[in-house]
Structure formats: structure tokens, C-alpha cells
Amino acid sequence: MSGAPIENNEHETGRRSHKMLASTAAANAFQKQFGADLKRRVVDDGEPYAIVQADTPHEIFHAMDIPIVTNQWWAAYISAKQLSGRYFDVMTKHGYPENACKYCSLGLACTLAADPATAPWGGLPKPAVLVARMTCDCIQHVFTQWAAALGSEFFPMEAPAWEHKDPGWFARSRTEWRSVYDPDRIALMVAEMRDLIALLENRTGKRFDEAKFQHLMAQINLQEGMIWEAAQAIGTARPCPVSIAEQMPNTMIPQWHRGSDWAVAHARRFRDEVMTRVDAGLGAAANEKIRLMWIGAGVWHDPGFYQALEETLGAVFVWSMYMPFAGPAYIRDLDGRPMEALASRICGMNEVLHLPPWMNGWMVSEAARCGIDAAIMLMPPDNRLSQSGNKITARSLEDAGVPVLVIDADMVDAKTWDHDAMVATVGRFLHEKRLA
Amino acid sequence: MIASVGPALPHDLFAASGRYAGPLGWSLDRPMPFAARWMETKFAPWAASILEDWAAGAFDAYEAVVFARADDNAQRLYYYLCELRRQGVLAGPEPLVFDSAQGSRTTSLDRTTAMVRKLAARLDIDDSALDGAIVATNAARAKRAELSRSPKTCLVAGTAPPDRGLHDAIEAQGWHAAGPVLADVWADAGPPVDAGTGDPCAAIGRQLWKSPLGNRAVHDGATKLAAAVAATSASAVVLWYSEDEEAGVWHLPAERKMLDDAGIATLVLTRRPWGRDDDGAAAIGEFLRGVTA
Numbered sequence: 001m002s003g004a005p006i007e008n009n010e011h012e013t014g015r016r017s018h019k020m021l022a023s024t025a026a027a028n029a030f031q032k033q034f035g036a037d038l039k040r041r042v043v044d045d046g047e048p049y050a051i052v053q054a055d056t057p058h059e060i061f062h063a064m065d066i067p068i069v070t071n072q073w074w075a076a077y078i079s080a081k082q083l084s085g086r087y088f089d090v091m092t093k094h095g096y097p098e099n100a101c102k103y104c105s106l107g108l109a110c111t112l113a114a115d116p117a118t119a120p121w122g123g124l125p126k127p128a129v130l131v132a133r134m135t136c137d138c139i140q141h142v143f144t145q146w147a148a149a150l151g152s153e154f155f156p157m158e159a160p161a162w163e164h165k166d167p168g169w170f171a172r173s174r175t176e177w178r179s180v181y182d183p184d185r186i187a188l189m190v191a192e193m194r195d196l197i198a199l200l201e202n203r204t205g206k207r208f209d210e211a212k213f214q215h216l217m218a219q220i221n222l223q224e225g226m227i228w229e230a231a232q233a234i235g236t237a238r239p240c241p242v243s244i245a246e247q248m249p250n251t252m253i254p255q256w257h258r259g260s261d262w263a264v265a266h267a268r269r270f271r272d273e274v275m276t277r278v279d280a281g282l283g284a285a286a287n288e289k290i291r292l293m294w295i296g297a298g299v300w301h302d303p304g305f306y307q308a309l310e311e312t313l314g315a316v317f318v319w320s321m322y323m324p325f326a327g328p329a330y331i332r333d334l335d336g337r338p339m340e341a342l343a344s345r346i347c348g349m350n351e352v353l354h355l356p357p358w359m360n361g362w363m364v365s366e367a368a369r370c371g372i373d374a375a376i377m378l379m380p381p382d383n384r385l386s387q388s389g390n391k392i393t394a395r396s397l398e399d400a401g402v403p404v405l406v407i408d409a410d411m412v413d414a415k416t417w418d419h420d421a422m423v424a425t426v427g428r429f430l431h432e433k434r435l436a
Numbered sequence: 437m438i439a440s441v442g443p444a445l446p447h448d449l450f451a452a453s454g455r456y457a458g459p460l461g462w463s464l465d466r467p468m469p470f471a472a473r474w475m476e477t478k479f480a481p482w483a484a485s486i487l488e489d490w491a492a493g494a495f496d497a498y499e500a501v502v503f504a505r506a507d508d509n510a511q512r513l514y515y516y517l518c519e520l521r522r523q524g525v526l527a528g529p530e531p532l533v534f535d536s537a538q539g540s541r542t543t544s545l546d547r548t549t550a551m552v553r554k555l556a557a558r559l560d561i562d563d564s565a566l567d568g569a570i571v572a573t574n575a576a577r578a579k580r581a582e583l584s585r586s587p588k589t590c591l592v593a594g595t596a597p598p599d600r601g602l603h604d605a606i607e608a609q610g611w612h613a614a615g616p617v618l619a620d621v622w623a624d625a626g627p628p629v630d631a632g633t634g635d636p637c638a639a640i641g642r643q644l645w646k647s648p649l650g651n652r653a654v655h656d657g658a659t660k661l662a663a664a665v666a667a668t669s670a671s672a673v674v675l676w677y678s679e680d681e682e683a684g685v686w687h688l689p690a691e692r693k694m695l696d697d698a699g700i701a702t703l704v705l706t707r708r709p710w711g712r713d714d715d716g717a718a719a720i721g722e723f724l725r726g727v728t729a
Contacts, residue, residue: 095689097706101682134539137508137651141686144654156654158544161505161535165518184550191543355512356519379476384682387476388512392519395474 018307020284021277023270024246027253030262035077039121041067048204051107051124051146053132053139055349056157057193059220059342062259063213064197064206069124071132073256075106076300081120084301085415087113099382101138102410103297108146126150128203131196135159135350136385155199157192160185162351167361169352170328177332177344189343216259217338221331223258226267227251228327230274235370239283240291240318241274245306246284247323248298255326289314290435291371293402295321295363295393296378297386301414308423313436315426319370321353328352328362350385359389360396367402373435375404376426382410405429437497438559439529440622441486441513442504444536444650446552446640447625450502452561452569459622460486460501464598464711474516474525480509480680481710482598482618490517491526498529502555505535506650508682532558536644538653549641556637566636570629577628586612590724591670593661593691595678596621598710602676605717609724614668624649657687658694665700672701672727674720678710701727 019025041047049067051074052058061068078084084102087109092098094112096105107124116122130152132143140156147154164182166172172180197208227250234240234247242250250270254263284307294317299305309315329349332341352358367375375397380386394404407425409417430436437457440450450456462485470491471484489495503514517531535551537544556566590606592615603613616624626647630639648655665673673695677685685706695702703723705716 095692097677097685097688099679099707100685134652137683138686140652140654141657141683145686154654156539158537158539158547160537160547161511161514161533163533165515165522167522188537188543188547191546192541195541195543355515357522360519382478384476384478384508384512384680387478389515390476391474392516 018304019246021242021246021250021270021273023250023266023273026269027249027266030266031249031253031256034257038067038069042069043121043125046125048128050200051127051130051150053104053143055133055135055346056131057189057196057342057346058256059213059216059259060193060197060200060208062257063216064200064204064208066128066200066204066206069127070256071104071107074110074120074124075103077120078106078110079300079414082414083110083118083120086118088415101136101142101383101385103380103383103386104139105142108142108149111146111149124150127152129153129155129199131155131157133157133159133346133350155196157196158188159350160188160347162348162355165357167357168365169348169358170362170365173328173344174331175333177341181344181348185347186340186343189347190339193339193343214334214338217332217334217341219259219264221334223254223264223267224326224330226264226271227254227323228331230271231324231326232369233274233278234318234323235366237278238371239281239285239288240316241277241282241284243284243307243310244294244317244320244323245303248320251323251326255330258330283316284318285310285314285316287314288316290316290373290430291319292317293319293363293367293370293372293375293397294378295375295390295404296380298322299378299409299417302417302419302422305419305422308419309427309430313427313430315430315436317376319366319372324366324370325353354385354388356389356392360393363393364396364400364402367397367400372402374430374433375402376429377404377406379406379408380410381408381416403429403433403435438500438502439495439498440502440504442507442510442650443621443624444506444538444626444644444647444653445502445504445534445622446555446644447623448570448573448629448636448640448643449552449556449559449561449566451573452556452565453559454565455499457498459619460489460495461619462486462598463489474520478680478682479512480678483509483513486513487516490528491520493528495528500530500532500559502532502534504650505533506538506652508651509680536647536650536652538645538647538650540654545641545645548645549638552637552641552644563636566640567632570631570636570639573625574628574631577625586669588612589614589668589670590672590674590720591615591665591668592674592676593664594674594676594684594688594705595681595708595710597676597678597713601712601717602674602720605720606674606724609721611672611724614670615664621649651683656690657684658690661687661691662694662698665695665698670700672724673703674723675702675704675706676708676713676716677706679707680710 042049054072090113130147143154254266257263306317462482468488471487504510514533537547590611596618606613629643633639
């Protein structure tokens with residue numbers, strides 16, 4: 001599902017993105033320091049930690065002060081270090097077919113390479129546990145093998161079917177989350193989280209503090225509320241004050257640390273900076289003419305892609321899922337039931353981004369809210385989960401008057417990506433649609 | 437009548453309904469323009485075939501079709517069909533999803549049992565019908581377990597293929613071919629269900645929770661393959677994985693190692709088209725000509 005912006009690194013096929021906001025520099029600096037601190041805790045100090053998927057309840061770990069390495073963040077880190085191609089080759093040498101799902105397996109590949117001299121951090125040490133929701137057919141197999149390779153344990157969480165299908169979920173997820181996400185699905189995830197807490201207490205010796213958890217949930221509402229406020233301003237402002245190249249890190253980096261004092265303060269700082277730019281009429285591009293929507297995970301190996309057509313065509317990527325997702329996917333009226341509210345946040349996190357009617361319902365609404373002229377959709381060739389829902393969503397957008405360009409590429413595999421060719425393809429599409 | 441799509445479904449419950457027509461079929465060698473419009477490339481071709489036929493009204497005679505959450509293609513197809521019905525793009529029977537949870541903790545067992553009860557209620561099946569169906573289905577299971585054995589057996593493992601083309605290639609070399617095609621997997625009622633427990637839904641839930649069927653089962657692929665080799669007394673194995681396979685392929689290295697360690701002749705074919713695989717059949721012929729049973 002979601003990916004992980006980290007500090008920029010020039011890549012052999014990509015381009016650096018340019019940044020305007022002080023918040024962006026601050027977020028990247030924090031994340032760089034966080035990476036160093038996390039490495040110290042996990043590698044140097046040998047503190048018990050967990051490897052987790054992005055769509056798992058990080059809040060549990062934060063409330064227990066257990067460090068986590070998020071698989072997607074780690075994959076993006078590896079990718080930014082220009083090691084993804086090497087590790088894909090490692091997987092092939094280990095006998096896995098080349099078309100095996102890449103996004104979730106880069107961390108496993110790094111472990112299997114067993115080459116501390118070149119691995120980031122020298123490679124990950126043994127975690128206390130690995131946690132993933134079983135949202136696709138491959139993830140439990142990847143995590144089971146990764147756990148075995150690291151000598152640890154895999155804690156799978158169910159991703160149950162969702163029979164209450166509400167295309168307008170995003171308008172009700174804050175207040176009516178019990179019915180939107182199905183009470184029985186919420187109850188299952190709460191029971192699983194209780195099991196996870198028991199396991200973590202057993203493995204780490206740390207205790208789950210309900211009061212601390214409740215405070216964390218309230219802080220997350222505060223944080224995501226400010227991000228959502230900024231997202232709404234970005235949707236209505238002309239020109240767009242902040243490109244997605246800066247929306248992503250300012251949303252995602254605090255989201256990795258959601259509920260922390262720094263994350264709340266950063267969300268406030270970012271919101272204020274966005275509002276200042278809106279008030280001053282400042283745009284991400286000098287001459288905004290075309291407002292673009294990016295559908296899919298970020299192309300982490302080429303962050304400059306998103307700004308490549310700003311100067312020549314005035315084409316600005318004003319929307320990606322990461323920032324507007326903060327509102328409907330994260331904010332919950334707690335009503336004294338923070339664990340259930342958390343379950344409702346997690347149990348649909350992947351589904352609403354990749355399955356109809358949630359995906360298309362939300363994206364059509366978002367395109368209208370943000371005045372989108374055209375959408376560019378990422379279609380990873382070897383990943384059913386990431387492909388899923390794309391064609392129905394593309395059709396829904398086109399029916400709503402938003403032309404869609406589908407590009408076949410992978411979010412972490414730079415081998416199939418050619419910056420100049422991709423930029424040219426988007427440019428041609430915009431000309432063909434008479435937008436440029 | 438009702439039908440099904442996918443593995444690891446409650447076949448005893450289907451039998452108790454008295455109106456189960458079996459799994460839906462598919463047909464691959466034809467244009468599928470409707471499916472191409474709505475479905476992405478990484479879906480298994482059978483999913484595209486079912487979508488195409490659904491839109492053409494081929495399943496209109498069914499009251500409902502039950503899709504397996506245990507298979508990612510099947511569960512995603514369920515959501516696609518629900519949405520296309522909602523949009524009025526197609527009609528046809530009511531899509532239902534059976535949500536089996538196969539994690540090792542009791543939370544997953546409880547979930548699966550609850551879903552058995554829910555489907556039984558939806559199909560208006562009572563406990564006494566379920567009790568009778570469990571006994572009858574267990575008898576059918578016992579009968580099917582009487583495998584024919586041959587001194588010269590080659591097992592087809594990996595992705596369950598769409599038809600017996602690979603099996604035919606094996607038999608053309610004078611070998612007995614073992615291993616299920618996809619229709620067999622979907623029709624597999626799984627291991628026996630405890631009979632006479634007084635709570636048939638719970639018994640079916642337990643059976644499905646522990647079942648090795650379905651892609652969501654957390655299992656050791658090499659151990660599962662070793663059991664299949666032992667059950668069929670296979671002296672050769674064709675490990676055949678399709679282009680769209682996402683689950684079993686993660687066990688390929690361990691499966692190869694297990695077979696190498698056991699000294700079993702093995703042919704590995706990956707990224708194969710899930711359809712007529714003439715190159716694969718030719719490779720099987722060449723492979724088996726070099727194997728001494």
C-alpha cells in the first residue's frame with residue numbers, strides 16, 4: 001500500500017526534486033536523525049524491535065515505546081541507496097522467479113544477501129517479531145520466510161472480507177466508523193491487537209499503558225486534523241501552494257511517528273506554512289495551468305519526476321493519496337473506545353486504496369474537490385494488489401471528466417524506469433488531451 | 437442453485453443446501469474484451485474468463501455465487517462484480533464472499549466459525565441438514581482418498597494448471613500423472629469434518645481453519661510438497677508456476693532443495709502462461725525421457 005519518502009538521493013535513472021518549504025527540510029532532517037537513532041537503538045544497542053508492514057497498528061508499538069522498522073520504509077531506504085537492483089538479483093540467485101512481487105520483498109532480499117559490508121546498517125538484526133496483515137496472497141509467505149531467515153517469529157493479522165461496501169466511506173469514517181468498517185471486522189482486529197500486545201509484553205518486558213495509548217490516539221487526531229486542514233486548503237487554492245513532492249514527506253514522515261510531540265508540532269508547522277503560501281498566492285509552479293493527480297505509491301527512485309513538467313507545461317501534481325488520506329483514514333471520534341477506533345483505522349487502510357467501491361468512490365470525490373484536470377496512474381506489472389482497482393477507478397474518473405494516463409512501472413524497481421521517457425509520455429498525453 | 441469460485445470453501449455446507457451446482461468453469465482461448473476493460477493484467481486468466489461470462493449472462497441461472505476469501509483473485513473478483521453490479525454495468529447472480537481466516541490463533545478460528553454460521557443462515561441451512569451433509573461428504577472424502585498408485589508416477593505441483601495438458605504430456609511418455617488441476621482444487625472438500633459434535637458449524641469452521649487449502653494458509657510449501665510426493669509415490673516432479681502466481685512461488689527455492697535432497701528428478705517451469713503451455717509440455721517430454729523411474 002503506502003510507501004515511504006525518505007531523504008532524497010540522486011539515483012542513476014531519477015532526478016532530484018526541488019523543495020521550497022522549510023517544513024520539508026525540517027522533516028527530512030528529522031527523519032535522517034531518526035534513522036540514525038533507530039539504527040543506534042536497534043543495531044548498536046540491541047534493543048528489542050519489530051519489523052512491521054505499513055498497514056499494521058503502529059500505535060501499539062509507539063504506545064509501548066518499541067522501535068519499529070516499517071517494511072515499506074526499509075524498502076524505500078534500500079531503493080534510495082541504489083541497492084534494489086542488486087537485491088533483486090540476489091532473489092533470482094536464491095531461486096525466486098524474477099516476477100515475484102518486489103515491493104514487499106526487498107527487505108527479505110537484503111537479509112538473504114547476508115552481506116553486512118554493503119547492506120544499509122549492515123543489515124537488520126533479529127527482531128522480536130514481524131507483523132503483517134494478510135492483504136494479498138504473497139505477504140504471509142514473504143514474512144514467514146523473512147522471520148525464519150532472521151530467526152524470529154511472524155505474527156500474521158487477518159485482512160477479513162468487507163461486506164459493507166460504502167462508496168462514500170470517506171464522508172462517514174470519522175464519526176460512523178463502527179458501521180463503515182463493520183463491527184465484526186473491528187472486533188476481530190481488536191482481539192488480534194490484544195494478542196499482539198500480550199506477545200510484545202512477553203518478548204520485550206515492556207508494558208502496554210492504556211492511558212498513554214489514549215493520549216496517543218488523541219494526539220494523532222490532532223496531528224492528522226492539521227494535515228487534513230492543509231490538504232483541504234491545497235484542494236481549493238489556485239495556484240497549488242505545495243507540490244506532492246513536498247506534500248508526501250510532510251505527511252508521511254510525521255505519520256511514521258504519529259502522535260509524538262514532534263509529529264504534532266511538525267503537522268502544525270507544515271499546515272501553517274501551507275496557509276501562509278495560500279494567503280500569499282504562492283504556487284508550487286510559476287505558471288500553473290494543469291492540475292494533475294498521481295494515483296499509486298510514490299516513485300521513490302525518481303522524486304524529480306513529479307516536478308519535471310512544471311516549467312515547460314505548467315503541469316503540477318497537486319494530489320497524491322498520502323496527504324488527503326490523513327483525514328478519512330486516520331481521524332476518528334474516539335468515544336472512549338480508542339482500541340476499537342484504532343482497529344477501524346487499520347482494518348480498511350489497504351482496502352480503501354485498492355478495491356472498489358472505496359478506491360474509485362474516494363478518488364472521484366477527491367478529483368472534484370481538488371479541481372483535477374488529468375490523472376496519472378501507476379500500474380506495477382508484478383503486483384496484483386497495487387494494480388487492483390485501477391481500471392475501475394480510471395473508468396470512474398474518466399466518466400467524471402478526468403482523463404487518465406496509465407503508466408507501467410514499479411515504485412521501487414528503477415530498472416524499468418526511464419525518467420526522460422516517462423516525462424515525455426506524460427507530456428504527449430497532456431497534449432493529446434488538449435490540456436497542454 | 438448456487439455455485440462457487442475458489443478453494444477452501446465449506447463444501448459440507450454447500451452439500452447441505454441441496455442446491456450446489458459446483459464451481460464455475462472458465463474458457464481461456466478466446467477474446468475477453470469486457471474483462472480487459474475492467475480487470476488488470478496480474479489477475480489469473482480464469483478470473484477474466486469468469487468476469488467475461490458473468491457479463492454475458494452465462495451465470496444468470498444461479499441465485500448466488502460464493503467467492504473464497506482464501507484466494508486473492510477470487511476475493512478481488514468478488515469486489516469487482518459487486519461494484520460493476522452497483523454501477524449497473526452487469527447483472528447476474530448475487531456475489532457472496534466466504535471469509536475464511538487461517539491464521540494460527542484462535543481469533544482466526546472464531547472468525548471462520550462465525551462466517552460458517554453466517555453463510556448457513558444466508559442459505560437457510562439448519563444444523564440437522566449440516567449434520568447429514570457432513571456424514572455424506574466425509575464418505576465421499578474417504579472414497580476419493582483411495583488413490584491409484586503406479587510405480588512410475590510424475591507429480592505436477594506448483595500452480596494448479598487450468599487443464600490436463602501437462603498431465604497428458606506426462607502420460608504420453610508412459611508415466612502416470614498425479615497432481616490436481618485447478619478445478620480439482622476448487623472441488624476439493626478438504627480433510628474430514630468432525631461428525632456428530634452437536635455444533636456442525638463449529639466443526640466445519642475448525643476444518644477450514646486448519647485446512648492446507650487456499651493461499652492464505654500459513655504453511656511450509658516444501659513440507660506440503662513432500663507429503664504430496666509421499667502420498668503419490670512420485671519419482672519425478674514437475675514444478676510448474678504460472679506467470680500470475682503470487683503465493684506458492686515463494687516456496688520454490690525450498691521445494692527445489694527438498695526435492696534435490698530427496699534425489700527426486702525435478703523439472704522447474706516458472707512464469708508459464710496459465711493456459712495452453714506447449715513449450716512446457718515439450719519440456720516435460722524431454723525431461724521424462726531422461727528419467728529412470
